[in-house]
Amino acid sequence: MSAALHVAIGRTPRTAALFADPTGFALAEMPNITRAFAPMVREGRYEVSELAIATFLMAKAAGAHIVLLPAILSARHPEASLLARRGGPVRNPEDLRGRRVGVRAYSQTTALWLRGILAERHGLPADALRWVTFEDAHVAGYQDPPWCERASASADMTAMLLAGELDAAIFGSEGAGTPDVLPVIADHEAAAAQFIATHGFMPINHVLVARADVAAARPDALSALLARLRAGGIEVHRRAALSAPLAAAARLCQAQGLTERALTLHEIWAGTPDRFR
Incomplete structure (x- = not known):
């Protein structure tokens, strides 16, 4: 039997069902999900984590071994x-x-x-x-x-x-x-x-990422997690639907001094299993 997938994700109305029945997942409990972001990008503490889009792009540009999954956990007008x-x-x-x-x-x-x-x-x-x-x-x-x-x-x-x-x-x-x-x-x-x-899009705040080794070794577990999140109301997309907001965020990161250059979409999706297209 496979070990439960270690996941750090915020408790919201759309993730409530996952917290109510976390079978197959070990959910990290924390009052503020942003406290998971630094441990995830600095040390890969979790197998899967919610992450701010700016943090993801900065970490990816810095060579962090994380991959993007096509789920939007939060988006709002700023x-x-x-x-x-x-x-x-x-x-x-x-x-x-x-x-x-x-x-x-x-x-x-x-x-x-x-x-x-x-x-x-x-x-x-x-x-x-x-x-x-x-x-x-x-x-x-x-x-x-x-x-x-x-x-x-x-x-x-x-x-x-x-x-x-x-x-x-x-x-x-x-x-x-x-x-x-x-x-x-x-x-x-x-x-x-x-x-x-x-x-043509609402600004994305938080996305879902996985450690690169987990994405390579346990794509079925990631698919199961995305299915559970989709059932609860989380937006899970095909990659093409996220092209505009991801490219825009990447350009802003470069323009504002968060990254040295704007990551391409190919670089943003590098390492993400092909099944998540």
């Missing part, structure tokens, strides 16, 4: 995540030029997509802003680009924003936890609709 304090100097994206913008880590995927939107729609490339970071990237050895600075170890991003030490900040789905902030992109719903109309 436009409402860029916040500024009420009454502050930032009232629209154009006001951000030269300003200090906080973000948990420069490599955060929400920030990746938002910086792309700022560059494309508002003429603000990544180096037009001063990025203040609070954590390292998940990928070992990555150094933030010169247009970043690190906040002090005890700093709190929300407190810095409210005190005027930051002009704006990017928050995840949890938000800032205060009513004293407003979205910098005021009509963020219209902006999200425009992104879809222009690009």
Whole structure:
């Protein structure tokens, strides 16, 4: 009998059935799935793991022995995540030029997509802003680009924003936890609709990856996992359906200094078993 596949994946409504009946899988329990990302790309701690798309592309470019599986675990519009304090100097994206913008880590995927939107729609490339970071990237050895600075170890991003030490900040789905902030992109719903109309996809946040040795040795187990996830409502695609968002994310990684060059789709899918086409 084959050993259970060791999987780190977030508990969500769409993965609830897998957690309720994990037969065949050893599921890593953790309150925040992002805590699995660094151990996965640095040491291959899990056989399969949820992973942020920016982290995957950076790790793949750095030679990590991981392969992409064609499942989208989360995707969302990032436009409402860029916040500024009420009454502050930032009232629209154009006001951000030269300003200090906080973000948990420069490599955060929400920030990746938002910086792309700022560059494309508002003429603000990544180096037009001063990025203040609070954590390292998940990928070992990555150094933030010169247009970043690190906040002090005890700093709190929300407190810095409210005190005027930051002009704006990017928050995840949890938000800032205060009513004293407003979205910098005021009509963020219209902006999200425009992104879809222009690009034809919703920005991908988290994907599913496997260690390369596991992908080579246990493709049947991976197929079984994807089938269980699909049954729960996770989007499992043919590779061609993911070409546009993957290529866009790869280009943004290169443009923003996360990778030295944009990975090709061939490189992105390198090592993924042929059955997952």
